[in-house]
Each structure stands twice: as C-alpha cells, then as structure tokens.
Amino acid sequence: MTNPTGFLDIDRQDRAYRPVAERLKHWREFTEPLPDSELRLQAERCMDCGVPFCHTGCPVENLIPDWNDLVTAGQWRAALDSLHRTNNFPEFTGRVCPAPCEAACTLNLDDAPVTIKTIECAIVDRGWREGWIAPQMAPRGTGRRIAIVGSGPAGLACAQQLARMGHAPTVFEKADRIGGLLRYGIPDFKLDRMLIDRRIAQMEAEGVIFRANMEVGVTVPVERLMDDYCVLVLAAGAEQPRDLELPGRALGGVHFAMDYLVQQNRRNAGLPHSGAPILATGKNVVVIGGGDTGSDCIGTANRQGAASVTQLEILPRPPLAEDKGTSWPRWPLRLRTSSSQEEGAVRIFSVATLRFEGQDGRVTALVCEQDGQSLAFEADLVLLALGFTGPERDGVVGKAGAELPPTGYETVRPGIFACGDARRGQSLVVWAIREGRECASAVDAYLRGA
Numbered sequence: 064m065t066n067p068t069g070f071l072d073i074d075r076q077d078r079a080y081r082p083v084a085e086r087l088k089h090w091r092e093f094t095e096p097l098p099d100s101e102l103r104l105q106a107e108r109c110m111d112c113g114v115p116f117c118h119t120g121c122p123v124e125n126l127i128p129d130w131n132d133l134v135t136a137g138q139w140r141a142a143l144d145s146l147h148r149t150n151n152f153p154e155f156t157g158r159v160c161p162a163p164c165e166a167a168c169t170l171n172l173d174d175a176p177v178t179i180k181t182i183e184c185a186i187v188d189r190g191w192r193e194g195w196i197a198p199q200m201a202p203r204g205t206g207r208r209i210a211i212v213g214s215g216p217a218g219l220a221c222a223q224q225l226a227r228m229g230h231a232p233t234v235f236e237k238a239d240r241i242g243g244l245l246r247y248g249i250p251d252f253k254l255d256r257m258l259i260d261r262r263i264a265q266m267e268a269e270g271v272i273f274r275a276n277m278e279v280g281v282t283v284p285v286e287r288l289m290d291d292y293c294v295l296v297l298a299a300g301a302e303q304p305r306d307l308e309l310p311g312r313a314l315g316g317v318h319f320a321m322d323y324l325v326q327q328n329r330r331n332a333g334l335p336h337s338g339a340p341i342l343a344t345g346k347n348v349v350v351i352g353g354g355d356t357g358s359d360c361i362g363t364a365n366r367q368g369a370a371s372v373t374q375l376e377i378l379p380r381p382p383l384a385e386d387k388g389t390s391w392p393r394w395p396l397r398l399r400t401s402s403s404q405e406e407g408a409v410r411i412f413s414v415a416t417l418r419f420e421g422q423d424g425r426v427t428a429l430v431c432e433q434d435g436q437s438l439a440f441e442a443d444l445v446l447l448a449l450g451f452t453g454p455e456r457d458g459v460v461g462k463a464g465a466e467l468p469p470t471g472y473e474t475v476r477p478g479i480f481a482c483g484d485a486r487r488g489q490s491l492v493v494w495a496i497r498e499g500r501e502c503a504s505a506v507d508a509y510l511r512g513a
Contacts, residue, residue: 065107065132065135065136066107066135069104069107069108069109070108070109070110070170070177073104073105073107073108074175075105075108075170075175075176075177075178076097076101076104076105076178077097077178077181078094078095078096078097078178078181079094079095080093080094080095080402080405081093081094081095083405083406083407086252086406087365087366087406089252089366090250090251090252090331090366091251091252091255092158092251092252092253092254092255093252093402094158096181096184096185096188097178097181097185099185099189102134102181102182102185103134103135103137105177105178105181105182106131106132106134106135106177106182107135108170108177108178109127109128109131109132109135109177110169110170111128111131111132112128112169115127115128116167116168116169116392117164117165117167117168117177117179118164119167119392120163120164120165120166120167120168120392120393120394121163121164121167121493122163122491122493122494122496122497123149123150123156123493123496123497123500124149124497125146125149125150125164125179125183126145126146126148126149127164127177127179129145130142130143130145130146130182130183130186131177131179131182133145134182134185134186139186139189139190139193140190140193140195142186143186143187143189143190143195143196146183146186146187150183150493150496151219151220151223151224151496151499151500152216152219152220152262152496153183153184153186153187154184154187154188154191154258154262155216155245155254155258155492155496156180156183156492156493156496157180157181157183157184157185157187157188158184158253158254158258159249159253159254159492160180160491160492160493161355161491162179162180163394163493164179164180165177165178165179165180166391166392166393166394166395167391167392167393168392169392171387171391171392172387172391174384191261196265197265198265198266198268198269199227199269200268200269200270201226201227201228201229201269201270202229203229204229204230204231204270205228205229205230205231205510206231207230207231207293207294207510208230208231208232208233208291208292208293209222209225209230209231209232209233209292209293209294209295209296209506210232210233210235210279210288210291210292210294210295210296211232211233211234211235211296211298212235212279212295212296212297212298212299212459213234213235213236213243213297213298213299213300213483213485214234214235214236214238214241214242214243214246214273214275215242215243215244215245215298215300215483215484215495216243216245216483216492216495216496216499217298217300217482217483217484217485217495217496217498217499217502218234218243218296218298218299218482218483218499219234219242219243219262219263219266219499220495220496220497220498220499220500220503221296221298221482221498221499221500221502221503221506222234222266222271222499222503223266223269223271224499224500224503224504225503225506225507226266226269226270226271227269228503228507230506230507230510231270231272232270232271232272233271233272233273233274233292234271234272234273234274235274235277235278235279235283235288236273236274236275236276236277237276237277237278237279237281238275238276239275239276239334240275240332240334241259241263241273241275242256242259242263243300244300245259245492246259246328247324247325247328247329248321248324248325248328248356249324249328249359250324250327250328250359250362250363251328251331252362252366253359253362256332278459279299279459279462280458280459280461280462280463285459285462285463285464289478289479293478293510294478294479294480294506294509294510295463295478295479295480296479296480296481296482296502296506297454297459297460297463297465297467297474297479297480297481297482297485297486298481298482298483298485298499298502299454299455299458299459299460299485300454300483300484300485301451301452301453301454301484301485301488301489302321302451302454302455302458303451303452303453303454303455303456304319304320304321304447304449304450304451304452305447305449305450305451305452306319306447306449307351307416307447307449309416309417309418309419310418310419311418311419311420311421311426312419314419314421314424314425314426315421315424315425315426316421316425316426316442316443316444316445317419317426317445317447318341318444318445318446318447319446319447320350320352320356320357320359320360320446320447320448321356322338322341323341323360323363323446324356324359324360324363326338326340326341327363327367341444342367342444343363343364343367343368343369343372343444344367344368344369345368345369345370346369346370346443346444347369347370347371347373347440347441347442347443347444348360348364348369348370348371348372348373348442348443348444348445348446349372349373349374349375349429349440349442349444349445349446350364350372350373350374350375350408350445350446350448351375351416351445351446351447351448351449352374352375352376352447352448352449352450353374353375353376353378353410353412354448354450355401356448356450357374357446357448358401358403358404359403359448360446360448361374361401361403361404361406361407361408362401362402362403362406364444364446365403365406365407365408369444371409372407372408372409373408373409373410373411373440373442374404374408374409374410374411375411375414375416375429375431375440376410376411376412376413376414377413377414377415378412378413379412379413380398380412380413381396381397381398381399382396382397382398383397383398384397385397411433413433413434414431414432414433414438415431415432415433416429416430416431417430417431417432417437418430419442419445425443426442426443426444426445427441427442427443428440428441428442429442429445450489451484451488451489453488454467454484454485460481460485463476463479464476465479465481467481467485467486468481468486471505472486472498472501472502472505472506473505473509478509480502480505480506480509481502482495482498482499482501482502483495483498483499483502486498
C-alpha cells in the first residue's frame with residue numbers, strides 16, 4: 064500500500080455519463096472514462112485490508128488489492144496480468160456487473176467504496192489499446208474434444224480455459240452470431256459488440272472452434288455430440304421467461320422483455336429479426352419488473368422515442384440508504400437508480416398487476432392494485448421483465464436426459480457437465496464467468512483422470 068492514508072486524503076471519484084439529451088440520440092456506450100492520473104489516485108484509496116471483504120463480494124474472486132496497488136505504482140501491465148488470473152473477460156464485467164465487490168468494500172461503511180469496477184475496466188481497456196492482450200496458446204494439445212452448448216459468458220469462459228489447458232473445445236450456438244445474451248440480450252449502449260468480437264478472435268487463435276446457427280437437440284442431435292466428443296458441457300443459459308398469466312395476456316402489444324431487446328439489438332447490427340416489429344416509438348410503455356432487464360427496456364424505449372415510460376415493481380420501495388450494521392459486507396438493500404432510469408421513467412413500487420385491458424385485439428391499459436387501491440395505467444406497449452425460470456423446457460438440457468447437479472458440475476449422466484445459468488438459474492455475468500472457469504477445471508480433472 065503506497066499511501067496508507069489514501070482513503071482519508073482522497074475523495075471517491077467515479078466515471079461520469081454523457082448528458083441524457085445527447086446519449087438518447089444514439090446506441091453507443093456513453094460512459095466517460097477517468098484519466099490515468101485520477102485512476103491512480105482512486106486506486107490509492109484501497110486500504111489493502113487484512114481481510115479483503117471485496118474478495119468475498121466478487122464471485123470470480125478478483126485480486127482487487129493487488130491490482131489496485133499495481134495501478135497506484137503505474138504498473139498497468141502487471142495489473143492486467145493480475146486481473147486476468149481470475150477473470151477471462153474483465154471488459155464485460157467492468158461494464159455490466161453490478162459490482163458486489165464495492166458493496167463489500169470496507170470503505171462502503173461510509174458510502175465511499177473504492178471505484179473497483181471503474182479501475183477494472185480501465186486496466187483491461189488499456190491492455191487492449193497497448194496491444195498487451197494476445198492469444199495464449201497451450202504448449203501442447205491433449206487431443207480431447209469437448210462440445211460446449213451455448214456461447215454466453217459461461218460457455219465462453221469454459222471454452223477459453225479448456226483451450227488453454229490443451230483440449231479442443233467446440234462451442235455450438237443456436238443464434239446466427241456468437242455471444243449469447245452478451246450479444247443479443249444486453250443493449251449496445253451498455254456493451255459495445257466490438258468487445259465481444261475481439262475476444263472471439265482471440266479465442267479462435269487459441270484453438271476454440273465456434274459453430275453458429277446450430278441448435279443442439281434440434282439441428283444437431285445430442286447423441287451425435289456424445290459420439291463425436293469426449294465431454295458435453297451444457298451452458299445454454301436460463302432462457303425460459305417468467306410469464307404473467309392474467310386476463311388479457313394474449314392481447315397484442317404485450318411482449319416478453321427479451322423478445323423486445325433482441326429485436327433492437329439485431330436492428331442495430333443491421334440483421335433481420337423474426338416476428339412483427341416491437342417498437343416503442345410514440346407509445347405509452349409500461350415495463351413490469353424492476354431489475355436490470357427492466358432497466359434495459361427503459362433505455363431502449365426512450366431511444367426509440369416512447370411517449371412515456373412507466374416501470375412497475377411488485378416489491379416495496381427500498382430505503383434510500385441501507386442499514387450497514389445488518390447488511391455490510393453483503394449486498395445491501397437500498398434504492399438504486401440506473402442510468403436508463405435517469406433518462407426518463409416513472410417508477411412505482413408495491414404494485415400488483417391484475418389484468419390487461421384492450422380494444423380491437425391490442426392492449427390499451429393495465430389494471431393494478433397498490434395497497435388495496437385500484438390503479439389503471441394507459442399502455443400501448445407492455446414489456447414483461449420478470450426474470451427467468453430456468454433452461455427452456457424443451458431445450459437441450461431436457462433432450463440430453465441429464466439432471467442438473469445442485470452441487471458440482473458433472474450431471475448424473477457420465478460425460479455431461481453443466482455450468483452458468485443453466486445450472487444455477489439466472490444470475491450475473493460475473494457468476495457465469497466463474498461457473499465456466501470452475502466447470503472447465505472439473506472437465507479437465509475428469510479427462511485426465513480417465
């Protein structure tokens with residue numbers, strides 16, 4: 064720790080956003096990076112705690128005090144090496160992770176944690192700019208072929224680790240491009256697709272084979288993969304959306320959030336999309352669900368030119384500040400406002416939807432209840448952002464006949480492993496990366512033991 068009093072002498076300073084009026088005109092990232100001089104000061108605030116609680120908050124167990132110290136000393140390349148020891152894709156987590164590490168930081172006791180997420184993102188972005196990030200080739204191959212179903216963060220992390228161990232992974236993706244929900248589920252203004260493309264190029268150079276437009280269990284039989292590969296890894300995510308089976312659900316204009324987001328992401332990429340267009344332009348939009356997916360819908364609707372956006376949350380309004388004595392170093396319950404919510408949305412809490420009402424086959428209103436009182440909201444477009452219930456019911460997990468493990472990564476069927484949201488249910492990108500890495504280690508031990 065180069066400055067033992069840094070946390071006392073230096074105020075917290077985080078990345079800023081471009082003005083709302085400016086960023087609503089485009090779909091690009093709008094975060095303003097901090098200059099290197101400021102980043103070094105922010106890294107100086109790290110206390111190098113004897114018990115670094117940030118480690119307990121970080122699912123991939125990033126060596127946060129280590130690379131903070133290296134950034135403080137200006138040793139950026141060494142900081143990058145330290146960061147990559149635990150995280151395959153810090154440019155993803157540095158943009159879309161909610162930063163549970165910062166909630167666990169000792170300095171969060173005073174609501175001024177180290178800007179861990181910002182420093183992480185700056186390290187890896189500089190690594191790419193300087194050309195420090197290159198393919199890492201295994202010294203020799205094992206000849207063991209592994210099929211990985213799903214190219215989201217869990218499948219990608221698993222594939223990269225296995226390739227670097229000398230195995231030969233092939234990633235199968237049902238969509239036309241690689242990336243899973245990183246590609247089509249997260250809006251462009253939060254994650255530039257170039258970041259995904261250059262990681263894929265790195266992995267291809269390392270020996271990972273990608274097969275898009277191949278839906279395992281539909282266009283590719285599971286048993287064919289079991290015959291051709293030593294191991295099958297199920298990393299297909301938890302894509303079964305939670306529905307709201309209420310009167311009027313079949314009305315036009317009521318859609319799952321992911322159907323809406325995928326369409327716009329394909330539109331931005333200049334790709335065709337299936338189904339009728341789902342657009343918020345000039346419409347009164349109601350988003351049901353207060354999580355990250357609901358927030359992404361708000362940002363997308365505002366960029367499409369919605370007349371109004373209302374977000375309904377069934378849970379009570381959280382407090383403005385958490386109770387440190389009962390929450391720290393765990394993830395605290397407090398009111399958070401995302402960048403998309405700042406761009407324009409009315410947020411209403413403790414609301415239960417009772418029914419959808421419509422005219423001429425299309426939704427026109429929602430009837431809800433709040434604290435025993437009936438409420439009605441005008442709605443031309445309703446987006447259901449209620450999370451996911453697990454892997455698709457008729458998807459590859461069921462067709463593989465492999466019961467998902469409550470613990471560990473190997474399923475009840477020998478030679479089949481599972482990781483990511485397919486195994487643990489919907490979760491964070493950072494958890495998916497950890498699951499992919501640990502699953503790769505389990506597969507490697509299985510193969511070497513065999």
